[in-house]
Amino acid sequence: MKTAVYWKKLTAGKVSCLLCPHACVIADGKTGLCRVRYNLNGTLYSSIYAETTSINLDPIEKKPLYHFYPGSRILSVGTNGCNFACSFCQNWEISQTEQSGRQKMSSAETVELAVAGGSIGIAYTYNEPFIWFEFVLETAKLARKKKLRNVLVTNGYVNAEPLGELLPYIDAMNIDLKSINADFYKKTCKGSLEPVKKTIESSLKQCHVELTNLLVTGKNDSETDLVKLIDYVSGLGKDVPLHFSRYFPIYKSTEPATPAAALRFAEFTAKKKLNYVYAGNLDAEKNSTCCPKCKTELIRRNGFSVEINLLKGSNCFKCGHKIPGCFK
Ligand code: SF4
Structure with missing residues (x-):
């Protein structure tokens, strides 16, 4: 401890x-x-300092981050615990229980593993990284010294001061925006919406941020909430990438899996106001990044693989428009 x-x-x-x-x-x-x-x-x-339940070398697209070194792999680590208790948690075995054993893994060992695996960096993911704060901060500082990038996949439920201490070491975040409905956060996640919005707004000023909205059938997928959520994200900027993700029944949730049509409708609606919208967790998922100016397809994906990347640096190869994010 x-x-x-x-x-x-x-x-x-x-x-x-x-x-x-x-x-x-x-x-x-x-x-x-x-x-x-x-x-x-x-x-x-x-009680989870330097102890992990899960270590994998994942495609960065799996986080999901689509505008952050596409096609690269990132060492992904997680442990037990969460400060939310979402009834639909897709990682509930580690976030809500201690069923899987933890293994000791120091910050130095984690960084060494990332370097040895040819990873672009370390993603703190699978469970909520902010409650692993001491280990994440220490590892992120060490990783920076080795020129590795640090990524958080988070629910964004953290106070401003610890967030401010960690952010200078973070290169990218995928933040869950579980709903724009405060009641949903309260009843289904046992948290609250406003602090998450504050985290999103602060983080956008300091690192690359993409957002994920898991569409849970009958819970947070009403057209009213969808439109409000899209309006909130477009208010942050048209270039903020937004991922709609498919839910599957798990843990305490028995609602049927999100219909593909619901994801496509969300994607279609969001694309009216946002430049980069993706629908994930679908069979044969193909999510291309297109230039919002000349409409040329720049990055073609198939599942977690990048099939084609036609970016020239960070720019559209055809019209030169700058695509937001971090690219090789
Ligand atoms: S305040 Fe948050 S981080 Fe601290 S013990 Fe409670 S749930 Fe955990």
């Missing part, structure tokens, strides 16, 4: 965690809502 950052002592052996907006007050011998920040004798510890 590692002494945690962002907390304060209260009376009677209790502590208050200041890492995320839940602001858990934790009694001695108990954990916060994320189950991985533990009060022992009036000191808060991280």
